[in-house]
């Protein structure tokens with residue numbers, strides 16, 4: 494069965510959201526930068542075939558696989574996607590503790606171990622030198638090394654922030670106060686017309702998220 498996909502054109506970019514297999518329906522994103530022809534795949538969850546098909550539909554080379562974090566619903570097909578595309582995998586150094594335990598996490602949440610290929614860990618908040626520059630905002634709280642990726646006009650918020658919701662913090666390494674501080678920092682760092690693509694569920698506008706967080710944030714901190 495082909496997964497549900499939807500493609501958005503945003504400035505110089507095409508963003509295809511691939512809704513991956515149940516039970517998590519995680520959103521994997523394929524982003525293409527039209528001027529350079531480069532593509533990245535963000536959070537390859539369950540169903541390598543559907544993700545690779547979505548990537549192949551857009552011309553150009555996959556230059557990287559980016560991870561907002563290392564939970565198994567976001568990396569279920571990481572090894573296969575990395576092997577087929579040959580693209581390097583990037584994650585924050587503080588997330589290594591989660592990725593090193595992918596077999597245990599996978600066993601607990603998917604009922605099977607999840608293989609992890611070689612990962613290039615970055616520190617702090619770099620701007621990744623690809624596709625016109627991808628700004629990293631570190632947003633620990635859902636996991637220790639969770640990040641958001643900010644492109645020109647849109648961002649990937651992983652399980653840090655959903656449409657009118659925030660990531661759970663009851664897993665090992667979660668911290669609700671830290672998550673609240675991360676969400677504030679992230680929302681303060683993006684213009685209101687930024688489209689926010691999250692790890693599960695629909696996208697929404699940063700202006701709506703900022704307004705929502707102004708009301709909800711103080712209760713969740």
Ligand SMILES: [Zn+2]
Nearest residue numbers: 562564635652
């Ligand atoms: Zn997660």
Ligand SMILES: [Zn+2]
Nearest residue numbers: 519566652692
């Ligand atoms: Zn998730």
